[in-house]
Structure formats: structure tokens, C-alpha cells
Amino acid sequence: MTVEVTLQPFTQRWLPALEREMRAALTSSEPALAYHYGMMHYHMGWVGADFQPSDLPAGKRVRPLLCLLACAEVGGDPAQALPAAAALEILHNFSLVHDDIEDGDETRRHRPTVWKLWGAPQAINVGDAMFALAFAALQRAADQGVTPERTLAALRTFTAMTVALTEGQHLDMRFEQRDDVTVAEYIRMIQGKTAALIGASVAIGALIGGATAAQDEALQRFGQAIGLSFQVQDDILGIWGDPAVTGKAAGNDILRKKKSLPLLHGLNDPTVGPRLHELLAGEVTAAQVSRALTLLDEAGSRAYAVAEMTRWHGIGIAALEEALGAQARQSPIFTVTEQLFGRSA
Amino acid sequence: MTVEVTLQPFTQRWLPALEREMRAALTSSEPALAYHYGMMHYHMGWVGADFQPSDLPAGKRVRPLLCLLACAEVGGDPAQALPAAAALEILHNFSLVHDDIEDGDETRRHRPTVWKLWGAPQAINVGDAMFALAFAALQRAADQGVTPERTLAALRTFTAMTVALTEGQHLDMRFEQRDDVTVAEYIRMIQGKTAALIGASVAIGALIGGATAAQDEALQRFGQAIGLSFQVQDDILGIWGDPAVTGKAAGNDILRKKKSLPLLHGLNDPTVGPRLHELLAGEVTAAQVSRALTLLDEAGSRAYAVAEMTRWHGIGIAALEEALGAQARQSPIFTVTEQLFGRSA
Structure with missing residues (x-):
């Protein structure tokens, strides 16, 4: 509670500005393109399927918030980081449109996906458009007084992240067709699919704010490690989470045979692995989920995943301390991170 | 023949360097990603579906060639434009993967498409990866000694083009579902889908080569107008073209009911239009194609399209003369343009 109060002036000031920046980036004055941009606005939660304004709650905007906070943390003006923050959130949403x-x-978010409403061809193109517009959004930084050198450096970090994202997505899809994915391969995959974007969000904000190269590199490592840790937490919740919190039944990821970290740990266990493989070979029933949970207990998969989550969290915080020194644990960026992990109300 | 000989030293020197630049941009040293990059190499024509080297003839590389020539034309070193040339060709190929x-x-190109071989999910992601890697390729310009200001300006032109491309693609898909598309709407669509990339190719090459702002703007207009003219020529060939040249039967675009410029002209003709609409309402037979060709004759649709092609070509050449002055018609960029139109052997 205390923590949220601390952040509130920052989010109250910058999140509405962020929404305005994103709307400005996802806009055309050309009537013939109203449908094209309408589909993007639908995906962003700004309008309904009829393109009429809707008042859905906006997403948490975690990535742009980390970007703006990183900029402020190193002494920069968050206004200069707004274009980048908008770009990061638009890029994130492009990837969701294509993932779906x-x-x-x-x-x-309890609504039909873009492809479900308008077909895959339009949805592919809507994603492509948001990809392109994310780059356009980032380039607006130059108009906010960010130097060409810094804008270009931000673009390079941003671009490298988009490459990493597609590499991670490739591995994720490939792993679905394999039975022998290792834990190391899985970590590599989520480094691309999840962690790269969070790392880039922090790094780009810091870069625009004027961080030193060493600070910027440490902050990117912080974001990447926290991203990994966050994904592993998500994996744990997907199997043992509180349905009231996650909206999913316990064991849900087992039912879907989702190869998340705990399940991969169990599958790679020399004694439990073969039995777990056999159990999950065909269609999975509720009884088999329950049996799989027992096997995961036997393999110590939950404890392993919690230890990994904690380890990556520790690596992240150490990198944050490397970047910010003694103020690290008093910084709003630390606060947001702890909120992500539900460690503070 | 003379004309090709004139260009040959340039293409012999720069096209192999372009292929190397593109291969360097579409590469990862990570064994786990061999499959991901293999699919891209397949699409580029460098390997077969088994990822073994193939010796397919490379594409014409028209866009990167225009980029390199524009750079040289304004007194720049084409080596500095190689990263941009590679980016433009990779971007073009991204759009083909998604279009398919x-x-x-x-x-x-007589081979199964990426989605046909590896499924739509991987193909969507392969396209996304090439989109991302095109931006990465362009950013290598800074490593070739191009200033941050110019690299950033090139990135802005490039990004605006990618936005235009997705807008054009949106309109193209929408038009398939409409019966009342006008000629003006069609021109607007191909401005995004075809002309923007050719305009950007010339503009970015000139920009990197050190063109003045006025020169650069005129060269972009040249590329856009030539791109429009080229598309209209393609439309004419799609209906009346020599099958020996195009590999398609005459009337092919009528059979597919492709709403290209000549057909739209006929459909919008006050007397012929209603009959043409009726004729093409259901499945189209060979007899109906023949009847449609007669109606297009009656409406003067072929003459109209030829006049439009010529008009846009003239606008393009005028812009080229604006940019290059008296030397315009002696320039290699003019030569390439005329080759595109098959006006010289």
C-alpha cells in the first residue's frame, strides 16, 4: 500500500501522457484508413469491435513504466523518454497480435482476438503495421530534443530486441513439437521471448536519460534478469497458482501440456521423467493432472522453479545495485519490480 | 544491349557485395537458430527446403540497385549505401513472405512458399524476423562511416515507407471485398503497396550519398512515380501481356477477377460497367474472359491504362531531371528505369 502511494504521483503524471503518445503514434488522418487503425485501437483496448470508444481499463503498461522510471532514475526528463515508452508498448502489442x-x-483480455474478428490476413497486416509504427514512435524522440546519437543508440537497442523477440518466438514454436527440450534451452527461449523486451525497456529509458554506458549495460541486465524471474513466477502460477488470482485452475498449464520450467524440470528428472512423459503422452484428464502434480512434487520441480525465480531475481537486484548504488532499493524502479512479484501490496 | 553493357561494370561490382551484405544481416552463429535462419535463406533463394545450398538465380534486385545507383549518382560511395540496399531488399522479401x-x-518463383512448407505460424514469425533484421541491416550504415544524422534520416524514410506499405496492403485486402473501388482509390493503394518502396530505395541511396534535401525529395518523387508506372504496366501485362513473356495466359487477371487499373476503369465506365459487373459476378469461364476483353475494348480501358502508365512515367522522368539536371537521361538510373519498362534490350 505504502509502495503504491509512492509511485502514484509518477504514474498519475506519466501514464496519461503515455496513452496520448501511443494514440498519436497509431493515428492517420486519412478516412480510407479508419478501419486499419480501428483494428489497432481495438487491440489496444481503446475501442470496441464497432470502433466506438470503450472504457476498458488500460493494461498495466509495465514496460513503458520501467522505461520512464529508468530515464528519471539516471537524472533524465521522462518527457524525452515518452516516444520510446510508447514504442515499447506498441511493439509488445504487435507481438501479442501475431502470437494470437x-x-x-x-x-x-476477455475479448475476441483481432484475427478472430477480422481474419488472419488482416490481423497479420495489423501486427506488421504496429511493428512499423513502433519504430516511427521511437523516432519521435528526436523531436523531443534527444540527440541523433542517442536516438540512434536507442534504435539499435530496440532493433536488437525485436530480433531477439522473433528468435525466442521461433524457439517457443519449435519446442512445442519436441519432447526433449532441456531447461537450458527453455531459459534461452524466454530470454528472447520475454526478457529481451523488459531489458530493452529499462536500457532505452536509461540511455535517453543520459546513463553512462556501464550504467546502461547493468540496467539492461537488471531488466533481463527480472524478466526471466517474472516468467518463471508466471510458470509456477500456471501450475500451482491461486485460481482466484490468476483466473486459471491449478494445473492448467499441465492440462495444456505447456512446457514451462517446472514441467521441463520434471520431464528431465532421471527417475520421474519417464513416468511423466508416459502420463502426458495422450489427451490429459483431470485425474492425470493430479497424478502429474504428485510426480512434480517427487522430482522437487516446484522447489527448483522457486529457487530459479529467486536466483534470477537476485541477479537482477544485484545489477540494479551495480547501476544505481546505495539508492537502488529506495528507487521507484525497485518498487515496480517488487510489485510485479506481488511482494508488496 | 548497349545499355546493359553500360551498367554491367556497376552490377558486377556491387551485386555480389549486396548478396554478401544481406547474408551477413540474415545470419546467427547460434546452432539452435539454424532452422529459423534457414527458412529465411530458403525464401531468399540461397538454399533449398533441406537448407542445402541451391544455385537458383538471384532476383533482379531492382530496389537495392536503384538505391546504390542513386547514391553514386549524387557523388556518394555505393559502399556506404550497401547496408541500406540490403535492408530494402530484405524488407521487400519480408513483405512477400507475409503477402503469400x-x-x-x-x-x-516456382517453389513452395514458406508458409506452405513450414506452416503459417512459423512463416508469420519468419516475416517478422526479416522485418526486424531489415532495420538491423540499415543500422549497419553507421559502421560504414555514415553520420548518425544521415543514418537517422535514412531510418525515418525507411520507417515511413514500412508504414505506407502496411497501409497499402490493408487497402488491397479491403478492395477484394468491395465492388465499388474507384480508380483514384486504386492509385492510392499502389502508392503504398508498390511505389513507396521504390521511392524510398532511391531517396535513401541519395540521402546517404549526400544529396541536397531538394534533390532527395525529387528523387523520391521519381521513384514513386516510376513505381506507379511500373505497376500499371504490370496490370496491362496481366490482362493483355504476352504469355511467353509473363508466363501467364492473356486475360489471366480477368480470370482471377483481380481489380487492377484496366478492369477498374471498365467497371467504372457508365455504359460498360454494369455489363462487366454482371459478367464477372459468379465464377469466370474462358468464354467470359473473352467477352470481358471485348467490353474493356469498348470502354477504352487498355488505352486508358497505357496513357496512365505513360503519364506516371513522364512525371517520374521530369522529377529525375529536376534532381539531376541535364545529365538525367544519360544516368545509369535512367537506364535501369527504361530496362524495367522493357524499352531497351
Whole structure:
């Protein structure tokens, strides 16, 4: 509670500005393109399927918030980081539009996905447009007085992240067709699919704020490690989480045979692994989920995952301390991180 | 023949360097990603579906060639434009990968398309990766001694083009579902889908080569107008073209009911239009194609399209003369343009 109060003046000031920046980036004055941009606005939660304004709560905007905070943390003006923050959130949303097609997911945030409403061809193109517009959004930094050198450096970090994202997505899809994915391969995959974007969010904010190269590198490592830790937490919740919190039944990821960290740990266990493989070979029933949970207990998979989550969290905080020194644990960026982990209300 | 000989020293020197630049941009040293990059190499024509080297003839590389020539034309060193040239060709190929999915096309250059071989989910992601890597390729310009200001300006032109491309693609897909597309709407669509990339190719090469702002703007207009003219020529060939040249039967675009410029002209003709609409309402037979060709004759649609092609070509050449002065018609960039139109052997 205390923590949220600390952040509130910052989010109250900057999150509405962020929404305005994103809307400005995802806009065309050309009537013939109203439908094209309308689909993007739908995905962003700004309008309904009829393109009429909707008042859905905005997402948590974690990535742009980390970007703005990192900028402020190193002494910069968050206004200069707004274009980058908008770019990061738009890029994140591009990846969701395409992920939904690739995974065949029909709903997101309790609404039909873009491809479900308008078909895969338009949805592929809507994602492409948001990808392109994310770059355009970032380039607006130059208009906010960010030097060409810094804008270019931010663009390079941003671009490298988009490459990493597609590499991670490739591995994720490949792993679905394999039975022998190792824990190390999984970590490599989420480094691309999840951690790279969080790392880039922090690094780009810091870069625009005027961080030293060493600070910037440490902050990127912080973001990447925290991103990994956050993903592992998500994996744990997907199997043992409180349904009241996650909206999913316990064991849900087992039912879907999602190869998340705990399950991969169990599958790679020399004694439990073969039995778990056999158990999950065909269609998975509720009884088999329960049996799988027992096997994961036997392999110590939950404890392993918690230890990994804690380890990556520790690596992240150490990098934050490297970047910010003694003030690290008093910084709002630390606060946001702890909120992500639900360690503070 | 003379003309090709004139260009040959340039293409012999720069096209192999371009291929090397593109290969360097589409590469990862990580064994786990061999499959991911292998799919891209397949699309580029460098390997077969088994990822073994293939010796397919490379594409014409028209866009990167225009970029390199524009750079040289304004007194720049084409080596500095190589990263941009590679980026433009990679971006073009990204759009083909996604277009093939969106259109359901199963073959391209006489080979199965990426989605046909590896499924739409991987193909969407392969396109996304090439999109990202095109930006990465362009950013290598800074390593070739291009200043941050110019690199950033090139990135802005490049990004605006990618936005235009997705807008054009949106309109193209929307038009397929409409019966009342006007000629003006069609021109707007191909400005995004075809002309923007050719305009950007010339503009970015000139920018890196040190063109003045006025020169650069005129060269971009040249590329856009030539791109429009080229598309209209393609439309004419799609209906009346020599099958020996185009590999397609005459009337092919009528059979597919492709709303290209000549057909739209006929459909919008006050007397012929209603009959043409009726004729093409259901499945189209060979007899109906023949009847449609007669109606297009009656409406003067071919003459109209030829006049439009010529008009845009003239606008393009005028812009080239604006940029290059008296030397325009002696420049290699003019030569390449005329070759595109098959006006010289």
C-alpha cells in the first residue's frame, strides 16, 4: 500500500501522457484508413469491435513504466523518454497480435482476438503495421530534443530486441513439437521471448536519460534478469497458482501440456521423467493432472522453479545495485519490480 | 544491349557485395537458430527446403540497385549505401513472405512458399524476423562511416515507407471485398503497396550519398512515380501481356477477377460497367474472359491504362531531371528505369 502511494504521483503524471503518445503514434488522418487503425485501437483496448470508444481499463503498461522510471532514475526528463515508452508498448502489442494468430488463441483480455474478428490476413497486416509504427514512435524522440546519437543508440537497442523477440518466438514454436527440450534451452527461449523486451525497456529509458554506458549495460541486465524471474513466477502460477488470482485452475498449464520450467524440470528428472512423459503422452484428464502434480512434487520441480525465480531475481537486484548504488532499493524502479512479484501490496 | 553493357561494370561490382551484405544481416552463429535462419535463406533463394545450398538465380534486385545507383549518382560511395540496399531488399522479401500467407499463394518463383512448407505460424514469425533484421541491416550504415544524422534520416524514410506499405496492403485486402473501388482509390493503394518502396530505395541511396534535401525529395518523387508506372504496366501485362513473356495466359487477371487499373476503369465506365459487373459476378469461364476483353475494348480501358502508365512515367522522368539536371537521361538510373519498362534490350 505504502509502495503504491509512492509511485502514484509518477504514474498519475506519466501514464496519461503515455496513452496520448501511443494514440498519436497509431493515428492517420486519412478516412480510407479508419478501419486499419480501428483494428489497432481495438487491440489496444481503446475501442470496441464497432470502433466506438470503450472504457476498458488500460493494461498495466509495465514496460513503458520501467522505461520512464529508468530515464528519471539516471537524472533524465521522462518527457524525452515518452516516444520510446510508447514504442515499447506498441511493439509488445504487435507481438501479442501475431502470437494470437500463431497460437490460434481466440480471446485476449476477455475479448475476441483481432484475427478472430477480422481474419488472419488482416490481423497479420495489423501486427506488421504496429511493428512499423513502433519504430516511427521511437523516432519521435528526436523531436523531443534527444540527440541523433542517442536516438540512434536507442534504435539499435530496440532493433536488437525485436530480433531477439522473433528468435525466442521461433524457439517457443519449435519446442512445442519436441519432447526433449532441456531447461537450458527453455531459459534461452524466454530470454528472447520475454526478457529481451523488459531489458530493452529499462536500457532505452536509461540511455535517453543520459546513463553512462556501464550504467546502461547493468540496467539492461537488471531488466533481463527480472524478466526471466517474472516468467518463471508466471510458470509456477500456471501450475500451482491461486485460481482466484490468476483466473486459471491449478494445473492448467499441465492440462495444456505447456512446457514451462517446472514441467521441463520434471520431464528431465532421471527417475520421474519417464513416468511423466508416459502420463502426458495422450489427451490429459483431470485425474492425470493430479497424478502429474504428485510426480512434480517427487522430482522437487516446484522447489527448483522457486529457487530459479529467486536466483534470477537476485541477479537482477544485484545489477540494479551495480547501476544505481546505495539508492537502488529506495528507487521507484525497485518498487515496480517488487510489485510485479506481488511482494508488496 | 548497349545499355546493359553500360551498367554491367556497376552490377558486377556491387551485386555480389549486396548478396554478401544481406547474408551477413540474415545470419546467427547460434546452432539452435539454424532452422529459423534457414527458412529465411530458403525464401531468399540461397538454399533449398533441406537448407542445402541451391544455385537458383538471384532476383533482379531492382530496389537495392536503384538505391546504390542513386547514391553514386549524387557523388556518394555505393559502399556506404550497401547496408541500406540490403535492408530494402530484405524488407521487400519480408513483405512477400507475409503477402503469400495473406493471399494463400502456394508457390513463388516456382517453389513452395514458406508458409506452405513450414506452416503459417512459423512463416508469420519468419516475416517478422526479416522485418526486424531489415532495420538491423540499415543500422549497419553507421559502421560504414555514415553520420548518425544521415543514418537517422535514412531510418525515418525507411520507417515511413514500412508504414505506407502496411497501409497499402490493408487497402488491397479491403478492395477484394468491395465492388465499388474507384480508380483514384486504386492509385492510392499502389502508392503504398508498390511505389513507396521504390521511392524510398532511391531517396535513401541519395540521402546517404549526400544529396541536397531538394534533390532527395525529387528523387523520391521519381521513384514513386516510376513505381506507379511500373505497376500499371504490370496490370496491362496481366490482362493483355504476352504469355511467353509473363508466363501467364492473356486475360489471366480477368480470370482471377483481380481489380487492377484496366478492369477498374471498365467497371467504372457508365455504359460498360454494369455489363462487366454482371459478367464477372459468379465464377469466370474462358468464354467470359473473352467477352470481358471485348467490353474493356469498348470502354477504352487498355488505352486508358497505357496513357496512365505513360503519364506516371513522364512525371517520374521530369522529377529525375529536376534532381539531376541535364545529365538525367544519360544516368545509369535512367537506364535501369527504361530496362524495367522493357524499352531497351
